[in-house]
Amino acid sequence: MPEGTSASNFIREIVAADRAAGKHGGRVVTRFPPEPNGYLHIGHAKSICLNFGLAAEHSGGICHLRFDDTNPTTEDREYVQSIQEDVRWLGFDWGDRLFFASDYFDRLYEFAERLIKNGQAYVDSLSADEMRQYRGTLTEPGKNSPYRDRSVDENLDLFRRMRAGDFPDGSHVLRAKIDMASPNLNLRDPVLYRIRHASHYRTGRSWPIYPSYDYAHPFSDAIEGVTHSVCTLEFEDHRPLYDWVVERGGTSDRPQQIEFARLNLTHAVMSKRKLLELVEDQHVAGWDDPRLPTLKGLRRRGYTPEAIRAFCEHIGVSKREAVVEMQLLEHFIREDLNKRAARVMAVLRPLKVVIENYPEQALEELEAVNNPEDPSAGTRSVPFSRTLYIERDDYLEDPPKEFFRLAPGREVRLRYAYIIKCIGMTKDPRSGEVTEVRCTYDPLTKSGGPEAKRKVKATIHWVSAAHAVDAEVRLYHPLLNTDLTTGTPEEDWMTCLNPKSLERLTGCRVEPSLKGAAPGSRFQFERLGYFCVDPDSGPGLPVFNRTVSLKDAWARAEKRQPSR
Ligand code: ATP
Numbered sequence: 001m002p003e004g005t006s007a008s009n010f011i012r013e014i015v016a017a018d019r020a021a022g023k024h025g026g027r028v029v030t031r032f033p034p035e036p037n038g039y040l041h042i043g044h045a046k047s048i049c050l051n052f053g054l055a056a057e058h059s060g061g062i063c064h065l066r067f068d069d070t071n072p073t074t075e076d077r078e079y080v081q082s083i084q085e086d087v088r089w090l091g092f093d094w095g096d097r098l099f100f101a102s103d104y105f106d107r108l109y110e111f112a113e114r115l116i117k118n119g120q121a122y123v124d125s126l127s128a129d130e131m132r133q134y135r136g137t138l139t140e141p142g143k144n145s146p147y148r149d150r151s152v153d154e155n156l157d158l159f160r161r162m163r164a165g166d167f168p169d170g171s172h173v174l175r176a177k178i179d180m181a182s183p184n185l186n187l188r189d190p191v192l193y194r195i196r197h198a199s200h201y202r203t204g205r206s207w208p209i210y211p212s213y214d215y216a217h218p219f220s221d222a223i224e225g226v227t228h229s230v231c232t233l234e235f236e237d238h239r240p241l242y243d244w245v246v247e248r249g250g251t252s253d254r255p256q257q258i259e260f261a262r263l264n265l266t267h268a269v270m271s272k273r274k275l276l277e278l279v280e281d282q283h284v285a286g287w288d289d290p291r292l293p294t295l296k297g298l299r300r301r302g303y304t305p306e307a308i309r310a311f312c313e314h315i316g317v318s319k320r321e322a323v324v325e326m327q328l329l330e331h332f333i334r335e336d337l338n339k340r341a342a343r344v345m346a347v348l349r350p351l352k353v354v355i356e357n358y359p360e361q362a363l364e365e366l367e368a369v370n371n372p373e374d375p376s377a378g379t380r381s382v383p384f385s386r387t388l389y390i391e392r393d394d395y396l397e398d399p400p401k402e403f404f405r406l407a408p409g410r411e412v413r414l415r416y417a418y419i420i421k422c423i424g425m426t427k428d429p430r431s432g433e434v435t436e437v438r439c440t441y442d443p444l445t446k447s448g449g450p451e452a453k454r455k456v457k458a459t460i461h462w463v464s465a466a467h468a469v470d471a472e473v474r475l476y477h478p479l480l481n482t483d484l485t486t487g488t489p490e491e492d493w494m495t496c497l498n499p500k501s502l503e504r505l506t507g508c509r510v511e512p513s514l515k516g517a518a519p520g521s522r523f524q525f526e527r528l529g530y531f532c533v534d535p536d537s538g539p540g541l542p543v544f545n546r547t548v549s550l551k552d553a554w555a556r557a558e559k560r561q562p563s564r
């Protein structure tokens, strides 16, 4: 369950006020209603945290998980499965309240017959094009269809034959009889049922007609006794239709629809259609590719449910559309991993260092702190020997003034070990690349030794060459070069893909304690960032995903302008 104190928001206030006033008999019932046509993403997490959070804030409050599965052509069991896994992973539990809109097909059908009998729905036989023309525009009223005044008997007969499968797709629809002149286009006799001879993943071929979202959704809420139906702003104009349906749906205690602004994130692909395109066209390795903002992708990348919940709590809920910086999400995973991730040393681009005055066969086990933020995490020993690897960019042959790490004649401290001084190097005669750095060490400067406090300008990480474990490291860069939220034409969005979003480093060397680290375990590689063991890891070859680097641009920006 979400931790910490929670700031209020307008939806929390509405629910608390309704509860206090005894509305809905004091019940609080919310629902998270995904369509099983894709994997959940970080935007859904906002809705999940909100809906399950609202229920958890009130004793006896409950949140349903309902699959809004009324569209036969795009839905699948794979998605039903993954959505349940992801909601649980985020830390929420629907208990025995797992529902499917497709379980209501019979009742939705009966309700439609009742609407027909009450003169509130009719079968229309205009073509899709004609219907569009009759619909009017934002500035002009629509026109009544010539079929609008069919008798109840004729409507019933046609609707029953639609249900029996007598008609081809597109030949008829069932429409609500509301008002073709309404200023709200959603009330201009909206479609309740379409003919679709298609197989549904749960009901198979038993239905040749399928209810529209605007019809099935409110009715499902009403059947389940939902009190507060929270959805995103694009449904604001649909609310009168929502109310029209629930008023006629026969329940006295009617659910209330409340809209909030969806989460948009910079540099992230959040539409399920686009995510599906990326997966199907193999621009990414699957729904759990760590570059995707899907919950599976974030998890594989190393995000924790705690960090995602804290992020969702922080961004809050409002009626105003806004775009949230990806850096803010990164800030929350850093904060969380800083507290819990063990520190280790790993060298991504190794450069060999030989310590000439260190005995050939000697080996020392040095004590290293596992987590300075958490004394209970203890210490571990790290082997030190004559030949080490350091990060290639921690050495420069001809350094500029402000470079304080290793260079000819210069000293640095090796983390948990000694101060070393560079006395020479070897180069590949052909490429000119430095292949080995020669150093001496000062035995008195060992951590805890007499000269341990001697000041040098930098401390760098390292691993012992003979003991280090070979590893692959995957660095991730934004999947999009340009931000989709800043106006690239919709049809061109694929041109924004960053061809260099995945950087695979092989031949990385990590300290021996990481041998056999379990997939999913998370570490801070000192000075480099937070990393998570990928399921692609083999017995002798761990693979690490960089979750996030250590630099917190968000925290720095916050400091500069605290009002943000
Ligand atoms: P699409 O990407 O096709 O528009 P969707 O994201 O609306 O689909 P649903 O399965 O209908 O997918 O979403 C389930 C719930 O999650 C809905 O209540 C929806 O409002 C909410 N939701 C979806 N995207 C976001 C988002 N970016 N921010 C907040 N809530 C969201």
Ligand code: MG
Pocket: 035
């Ligand atoms: Mg939707």
